Amino acid sequence: MSDQRVSDQPDPSPYDALLLLSFGGPEGPDEVVPFLENVTRGRGIPKERLKEVGQHYFLFGGVSPINDQCRELLAALREDFAAAGLDLPVYWGNRNWAPYLTDTLREMVRDGRRRIAVLATSAYASYSGCRQYRENLADALAALEAEGLPLPKVDKLRHYFNHPGFVEPVVEGVLRSLGELDERVRDGAHLAFTTHSIPDSAADTSGPVEAHGDGGAYVAQHLDVARLVAGAVRERTGVDHPWRLVYQSRSGAPHIPWLEPDICDHLEALHEEGAPAAVMVPVGFVSDHMEVLYDLDTEAAAKAAELGLPVRRSATVGADPRFAAAIRDLLLERAATERGASVERCALGALGPSHDVCPVGCCPARAERPAAAGADSPYA
Known part of the structure; x- marks a missing residue:
């Protein structure tokens, strides 16, 4: 079968939802230190040191712009999907602050979502930019499993730095x-x-x-x-x-x-x-x-x-409509691949398109922890 472009074929199956997965940030002065405690949990950093680091946030009223920027991207994605005739709900969850990833996944499961594509707001390969997101997904799935909820299958979309x-x-x-x-x-x-x-x-x-x-x-x-x-x-x-x-x-x-x-x-x-x-x-x-x-x-x-x-x-891509369209392209490309189709994978530069599934040994963790959406995932 020859390669196909997916832009004009808005079929997201087998996926029934897209999850926008981001880092999270405080939205008021009282949230700064608790947020930093979430980010640094397990590293033994004293609260006084966190207050020093938090001065960066206090200069801006204790508010990180990242959540509002995620809201803007979320709106851009929904607008792009609607304009393209793509009927797929888009959710948003964070690793370190509300809306928390586990809460969002729980909501998705209760909404009947069972096959979820995940777009992380990190474009490159690294432990903190990829595998740590996968570890957080595994943690969230483990929490749902402990609650007796049905577990969705989650697939992380490929790196998009060269899209x-x-x-x-x-x-x-x-x-x-x-x-x-x-x-x-x-x-x-x-x-x-x-x-x-x-x-x-x-x-x-x-x-x-x-x-x-x-x-x-x-x-x-x-x-x-x-x-x-x-x-x-x-x-x-x-x-x-x-x-x-x-x-x-x-x-x-x-x-x-x-x-x-x-x-x-x-x-x-x-x-x-x-x-x-x-x-x-x-x-x-x-x-x-x-x-x-x-x-x-x-x-x-x-x-x-x-x-x-x-x-x-210079500006970052933010909620640029071209970036929203690129995410749609990545989603439809992965969906077609999961259906067994051969598709044209869009990428510029010398490196070509990244892998869909992180292989074993990709961006290894500092300590052994389960990670979802990869070849070593405990969740099929």
């Missing part, structure tokens, strides 16, 4: 940011593609076993997207902007190696090298949540101002 519906909004965001720079420095502006730093050991073991090595799939996927975006900017402007992949939001102990350079260190280096300007491109993030607002818009912007280096920060 055109993710890449194109990033490209346009960079073009807009370049256009905001003074024309005297615009053509010489450097592009700083930024993503969350993770421990070197976690990066090196990210992705399937065959992708393990220096930086693993995590670094390789980010570099692939950065090349795509920089190339598209060059094609549309005629200017070849220098670029580099850099990191932000490190939270680990100083003696443990994490991915570098940090964005603020990179801005200092650009200034010393005589770069006239920079655009910070948060390509590792789906939406403008707290780590973008604080680490880039506050901390890195302050460093740039101190240096006298003109900077702009």
Whole structure:
């Protein structure tokens, strides 16, 4: 059977629902420390330290923007599905704050949902960006099982870092940011593609076993997207902007190696090298949540101002209609595959489309824990 495009064939079967699975965030000052306790549970971090970390949230009234951004994406998905004639309910659950994943799965089961596609708001392979979501799914399924509820089958949709519906909004965001720079420095502006730093050991073991090595799939996927975006900017402007992949939001102990350079260190280096300007491109993030607002818009912007280096920060994809359409595409692609059809899998760049089912050894956990929606899942 020849490959088919699925965009014009809105058949979601065997799926009867889509679950938008995100990180979660506090929505008021009283929720900040309890939220951080959820995030860091098991690590033995004192409450006083959590209050210090929470200052980032208190600068913004104790409210993370991530939940509102999930609501916007949820609305965009429902609008896109309706316009495409796709009759499929969309639910939303979080790992670390309300609406909690377990509560949402319980609601879905009571609504009669038995085969669920899951879209995580993390586009890349890594323990924290993929397997930890799968572990949380397993925890939620175990809770439902303990309650005697029927267990749905859950399938996590593949990584979408190189899907055109993710890449194109990033490209346009960079073009807009370049256009905001003074024309005297615009053509010489450097592009700083930024993503969350993770421990070197976690990066090196990210992705399937065959992708393990220096930086693993995590670094390789980010570099692939950065090349795509920089190339598209060059094609549309005629200017070849220098670029580099850099990191932000490190939270680990100083003696443990994490991915570098940090964005603020990179801005200092650009200034010393005589770069006239920079655009910070948060390509590792789906939406403008707290780590973008604080680490880039506050901390890195302050460093740039101190240096006298003109900077702009480009937008994340957020609830862009093209991203919502990409999620629909991923869903229908996976649905057709589950029905046994051969479909055209949409991906740009050198790496091609990611796997549907995480294989054994993919993004291994720090400690042995069951994870759903993978080849090693205890839930068939």
